Amino acid sequence: MPVWCQPRPASTSVVALVAIRAGSRHETRSNNGISHFLEHMVFTGTERWSEEEIKEVITRRGGEWNGWTGIEDTMYYAHVSAEDLDTALDWLAQVVFHATLPADKVAKERQVIFQERWGRYGWLINTLDRLGFGYELDRDVRRALFPGSPLGLRIAGEDDSLEHIDRAALLRYYRQRYVPANAALVVVGNVVPDRVMERAANFFAAIEAGEPLPAPPAPAAANGTQRVVVRGPMPTDQVRLMIGGRTVGRTHPDHWALDVLAEFLEQSLTEAIRYRRGLVYGLQAYNVTFDDAGYFVIATSAERDHRPAIVDIVESHLERVQSGDIEPDRVAEARVALRGRWALSMEDNLERATWLAQWVWLTPDDDGVRDYAAQVDAVTAADLSRVARTYFAPERRYFGVHEPAVTVKSGARALGIAAGVSIAAWMVRRLLGKAATRRA
Secondary structure (H helix, E strand, C coil): CCCEECCCCCCEEEEEEEEEEECCHHHCCCCCCCCHHHHHHHHHEEEECCCCHHHHHHHHHCEEEEEEEECCCCEEEEEHHHHHHHHHHHHHHHHHHEECCHHHHHHHHHHHHHHCCCCCCCHHHHHHHHHCEEEECHHHHHHHHHCCHHHHCCCCCHHHHHHCHHHHHHHHHHHHHHCHHHHHEEEEEEEHHHHHHHHHHHHHCCCCCCCCCCCCCCCCCCCCEEEEECCCCCCCCCEEEEEECCCCCCCCCHHHHHHHHHHHHHHHHHHHHHHHHCCCCCEEEEECCCCEEEEEEEEEEEHHHHHHHHHHHHHHHHHHHHCCCCCCHHHHHHHHHHHHHHHHCCCCCCHHHHHHHHHCCCCCCHHHCCCCCHHHHHHHHHHHHHHHHHHCHHHEEEEEEECCCCCCCHHHHHHHHHHHHHHHHHHHHHHHHCCCCCCC
């Protein structure tokens, strides 16, 4: 198990984080949601501790703990005072590698997960989705860009798959995935690297290493511009827009230029659409990266009638960037904003540990992690023009829109009409009844 350590002598705390190569991308339709289910289960009991004791080990020292499941990883962390490093490592070793998955907790956690998913309505959501009345625009964009890939699976799973995941299935997945050969430890804070290595060996070295699992196959890419439309219910009449293109994975050299392009476009489009025209409240641009794939997003919400104007402005800005019509000063502003935001986030030990964990599977050691600020500073206006031409080419483009079929306004109108029809029918029946009585 690789152990990465980043000392921060000015800090008074330490974060110890274990990343497991287990996420929705490693699942199939039949066991979709098992990574997230297992994340719940490891907190229900270990070889030494009960569910209640697991929660108390860290909190009674004033620390924080949690876990989360993503598309490519599941992560567990303990954030404690620097003097409590041993407590954090001991806790992680127990929770991650010595969980017992108690049989009497499986049904309870399944119920908790259904509540987390707002109940057992997956059949209805999926039926509406097939009819074009979904609401998960982000997921439908991934499905269109990477057809047939597990990247399109829900992290929390589906009703049917969750109902069929039993303790035996959880144990098989746990024994396959939750082994040191498929894990990494990242420690950030007021620590000494040699001591971290020595203490990590004390708590983790005796655990059977297991077999490293191969990376999932790269997702097949769709060809041609993808148009994604969903028509799920929304509280307002606003449409949600997503415009972008299929990009590249985390280690690709263009990753950094795409980050700068996103910041550049967010600033310029916000100025043009929000401040000059007042067509939207906010707008975001960002590049989503996986290990070996990615996609660029320009997203906003607006009144339905404003959609054509917004799309025209976005397309004109993209064309200007592609043609090289870029002010160098604006590129410099984008670089400064990215560096500043990254510097602020890296003040947090957990944010820094999570950032490092994204790279642990992709580089041989922590020395291979690129200097974010240096990489961003190296991006030029010519780079932005080049990546815009490359990744916004027609064969990589997508256009996504969420057009609400039912809103509060339209629903109230429909209810009003229905109530009016009901009242009219009731009055007609009463009048006809009175007429019949008089004739009698």
